[in-house]
Structures are given as structure tokens and as C-alpha cells.
Amino acid sequence: MHVFIKLFLTACVAITTVTALASEVITSHGIAMHGDMKYPSDYTHFEYTNPDAPKGGSVVLAAYGTFDSFNPDVIKGDPAAYMELTYDTLMVQAMDEPFTVYGHVAEKVEYPEDRSWIIFHINPKAKFHDGQPITAEDVVFTFKRLMEDGQPFYRAYYADVVNVEALDSQRVKFTARDDKNRELPLVLGQLKVLPKHYWEPRDFSQASLDIPLGSGPYRIKSFDTGKSIELERVKDYWAADLPSHRGMYNFDNIKVEYYRDQTVMLEAFKGGRYDYREEKQSKRWATEYEGPKFASGDIIKLEVTHQNPTGMQAFVMNTRRDLFKDARVREALDLAFDFEWTNKQLFYGAYNRTESYFSNSDLASTGLPSEGELKLLEPFRDDLPAEVFTKPYVSPKTNGSGNNRKNIRAAINLLKEAGWRFEGTDLVNAETGKPFQFEILLYSKDFERIVLPYVKNLKKLGIEANARIVDSTNYIRIVRDFEYDMIIGGFGQSNSPGNEQRDYWFSKFADHKGSRNYIGVQDPVVDVLIDAIIRSQTRADLIAACRALDRVLLWNHYVVPQWHINKHRIAYWDKFEHPEITPIYGDVGFFSWWLTPVKTSGQQ
The missing domain is CATH 3.10.105.10 (Dipeptide-binding Protein; Domain 3)
Structure with a gap:
């Protein structure tokens, strides 16, 4: 391990303060699954974002089907779309690396070289939407509630965790079954944090349309059950200036309209009822994305190549x-x-x-x-x-x-x-x-x-x-x-x-x-x-x-x-601007886009 760190320092590859003492414990701002991290400890933003992107404006998106719950983590109910925007996670995955996570709710981590345990250090600034701080106890509560009442996925994903404990208000430690699951610290970093004080008196196992208390860049503003949901950007969002989120989540309001028919859904888009869509059907893409609005450039049709495994x-x-x-x-x-x-x-x-x-x-x-x-x-x-x-x-x-x-x-x-x-x-x-x-x-x-x-x-x-x-x-x-x-x-x-x-x-x-x-x-x-x-x-x-x-x-x-197919097929009304660099993994990075004030001022 000493040689490994010496090479890192020689190459000036900063992985925050990396400490290799007799205990062989690494302290870092992130974790890579294999190899080096791309972003050093003093990084200011991900390359596929624009840190100077203007905030403001409203967008309308569409979803297919319906919803009857705001709890996507249990098997009951049909959860609303984009609920992930309302919660923060311990760490954030970079979309221009195969699998690397960087600090977010957890500002740094400690772990041994064998990754048999990990300690997440909670950022003192992290808070829920009601102003209460996010603590290690919230993380422990979240993990136990998801493992007991959450989707079976969680019990499979985190099966190798044998213990979780709050060391103090700002540090939470997860211990693995052994030292063989190299990925476990990274997937634990994907854990969103639920507020214990909100959920403890409630039945987490049930579907519910009670608006939950979150911590993310958006909160639910209003909804019409099964038909629409409106999210508003949290003005005093605690993580707005963190490098892991700088340049992201620039729209003030996001409204999601639900449709039960794909043909009606596409016609609504062409009629200006919503602003952005990704097309999954090749026939529609080849034959129906045409007309005066496409010819004039009011609607932009684009294919974006990606490097995602397509499964x-x-x-x-x-x-x-x-x-x-x-x-x-x-x-x-x-x-x-x-x-x-x-x-x-x-x-x-x-x-x-x-x-x-x-x-x-x-x-x-x-x-x-x-x-x-x-x-x-x-x-x-x-x-x-x-x-x-x-x-x-x-x-x-x-x-x-x-x-x-x-x-x-x-x-x-x-x-x-x-x-x-x-x-x-x-x-x-x-x-x-x-x-x-x-x-x-x-x-x-x-x-x-x-x-x-x-x-x-x-x-x-x-x-x-x-x-x-x-x-x-x-x-x-x-x-x-x-x-x-x-x-x-x-x-x-x-x-x-x-x-x-x-x-x-x-x-x-x-x-x-x-x-x-x-x-x-x-x-x-x-x-x-x-x-x-x-x-x-x-x-x-x-x-x-x-x-x-x-x-x-x-x-x-x-x-x-x-x-x-190894392409995203997207279409959108010409009211957006986006970073020059598109992430090669994940989606096209729509939530790093922003609205162009000149173009939106007179449209619809």
C-alpha cells in the first residue's frame, strides 16, 4: 500500500488527504472501483456541467402511465416519476468514469485498503428541507428501514453488510462480512438518506401520497393524483455550491404530465405541451419526428452516442x-x-x-x-x-x-x-x-x-x-x-x-x-x-x-x-442550452441543462 500511495503522490494524482499509517487507512473525497479517480480533491465541478449555468424558468416533462405513491422504495404502489430529485445520497457517481463516487452528504470517507469497512463523514452543512441537520443516526435509520421494509433489491444489494453504527453525530460506519466485496463501499455511497424524525412515526412499508420530507435539490410543490406532479427547486438548497452538484438542477420548476397513450403523448410534445423527450421506438423516430416545427428548428431532433452497456x-x-x-x-x-x-x-x-x-x-x-x-x-x-x-x-x-x-x-x-x-x-x-x-x-x-x-x-x-x-x-x-x-x-x-x-x-x-x-x-x-x-x-x-x-x-x-442501440434519441423544443461535453455514461445529462432567457421569454 505504501508503494501505491507513493506512486500516486509522485504522479500528483490527488485523492484528497490520503493517509497510509500502520492501520493502512485511506481518507479520501471519493472512491474508484478500479484504478484512479479522475477528479482531485480540489475539483470545482464535473466536466459535463457548466458551473455558471443560470438558474430559473420552468420546464414540462412527460411520463407514461400513472402514479399513486411518493414512496419508490417499497413494493407497494406505483411511484411517481423523478422522486430521486427530492433526496440526497451519501456520495455522487461521476458520469464520465466507469464507476467512481465523490463526496456529497458524506464530505469524505475512511476505509482500509481491503475495503472491509467504511466510515462516512457527514458534511456539517447537510440538512433536510425542514432545516434539521442530516446525522449519522439518519443514515443508520435509513439503512435498517430499507433492509427491513424496502424493495427486495436492497437486501440483495447490501447483503454483505453485517453491521452499521453511528460513531457520533457526524460519522457512520458500515462493516462488511469480509474483505472480498470491493464494490460495497461504492454502492453504500449511493444510499439516499431518509429523515428519521419524519419517518419514525410513520409506516414506511406502505404506499403513500403524503408529501415526504426530503433533502435534495427539489421538493414536491403540488400534484394531481395519477395525472401530474410539480417539483420546485429548493432556494436554500444546502448542496448547491458543492462541486458534486455545481451546474446541476438549474430549472426553478419541473412539472411532469402523465399520459396513458404513447401516440397522444408524442402529439402533445409536438404541440408544445411539454419540452423534452427521449424516444425509445425506432418506427416513431424514423417516421413521426417531422413537420413544420422540426423543419424550422423550433424542435431539435438529435442522436447522442453513449458508451453505456446496453444489457x-x-x-x-x-x-x-x-x-x-x-x-x-x-x-x-x-x-x-x-x-x-x-x-x-x-x-x-x-x-x-x-x-x-x-x-x-x-x-x-x-x-x-x-x-x-x-x-x-x-x-x-x-x-x-x-x-x-x-x-x-x-x-x-x-x-x-x-x-x-x-x-x-x-x-x-x-x-x-x-x-x-x-x-x-x-x-x-x-x-x-x-x-x-x-x-x-x-x-x-x-x-x-x-x-x-x-x-x-x-x-x-x-x-x-x-x-x-x-x-x-x-x-x-x-x-x-x-x-x-x-x-x-x-x-x-x-x-x-x-x-x-x-x-x-x-x-x-x-x-x-x-x-x-x-x-x-x-x-x-x-x-x-x-x-x-x-x-x-x-x-x-x-x-x-x-x-x-x-x-x-x-x-x-x-x-x-x-x-x-448505443444512442440516445432525443427531441426538445429550442429553449435550452447545455454544456459542451455530454456524459458518456448514464443519460444525456438533461438536469445539467438550462433555459435560454431570450428564447423562453416569448414562447408558449
């Missing part, structure tokens, strides 16, 4: 259902999806087929397993599909003509091997005689045009699949309770995967309602590989563990992979 979006099979327990069945359903035709006919060729759970990153498996991957996989060779070791994963391909006969024949053979046979044109179970039928659950009509051609191809296999659209509130409930056959789901990834992988794939969470183990994965090999990811000590270790997990998930055919 896995897919038709997700619920393996808790007997119908999907056999991997051969799941592979057959993958063969029935004609991506090439879909991309050409429905997406205007905008997408790439996803062939990894870590797509668009160096964490995605390629070729055959490396030496590092084999070291992890070899002990389980007899428990894994042989292809994990012998073949690179490649999604089924077609010529895009719509005639995927070859893949259909291969799918039928797999289904027969799995104990299915034809009765006329219907596929039935050879033992029970029950037909192969299932439902694809949707919450938006937008996906019907994608699902219906897939349903048609499934019919060629003798499979009766039906798409059912429900409203967003019921969709959330059904998914939380795992009461579906198939959904269109996503597993987002970062450049530094870690503790969240438990919530996605860990056996313990397969039957834990509200977890993101939508598939119902219960595989001891996957559990071991998740542990290897979390315990990775170097970037090379992390890459090997992620690629090994990727192969195991892919060759078990848990999902029918869909598509991805």
Missing part, C-alpha cells in the same frame, strides 16, 4: 412455470423469433441483435472461454451445457425474408425431444395431452406490432400464444408477484456490475416477490459466479467473471434476446 432486453420466460422449465423448449422459442425480418420491416434497420447480457461493453462474452473464465467454469463442467465450453453464443439468424423455415424445423425437433408432439396443427404434451399455450403480458400497445409477428411464428410450431395488455398499475403488481408466463423485460447493466446481480439471478431471490429475478433462475453455478463478480479484486477478474456468467445464462436459453 439485455428480451422476451423473458418465467421458469417457475412448468412450461418453460426445459432448456430445449426455451431454445425452440428463441428459434421462432425472426429478428432480421423484424429489424428490417418494423425498425428501419436501427438495431443490433443482442447476444450478451452485457452487450455494448468489454464484459460481453466473445469467442471461446479465456483462461480466466475457464478457471471459474471448469469445476462445474458436468453441471453446465456443453456449449458453454465449446461454442461462442450466436443468436439464430434468418435472411430477413420472413421465411424462417430452417429455424422452425430446428425448433420442432427440439420440442419433440422435450416431450411434445403434434395433434393436427396443435402442439401438445406427449404425456398429459395438454396444448402448448401461454400469454405474453404487455403494458403498452407499442409492443403489439412486435409481438404479433412472433405469435404468428409460434403458431407454426403449434404453439398458441396470446398477447394481453394491462394498465401500468396492474402490470407492476403482476410482475412483482411473478404471475405471468412471458413478459418483455430488461436487465440493465453498468460498466461495473456487482451486488445488483444478486437481485437479477441469485437463487435466494427467485421466489422473493418484488425482486428482479424475473426469470426465476435457481442455479448454484450462477450463484457462485455472482459471488465471483462481487469479489473481483481487479478489472481483469471482473471481466472474466462477467463473461463466464454471460455464457452460462446465454446457453441456458432463459430469454429470447431482442435488440439494442
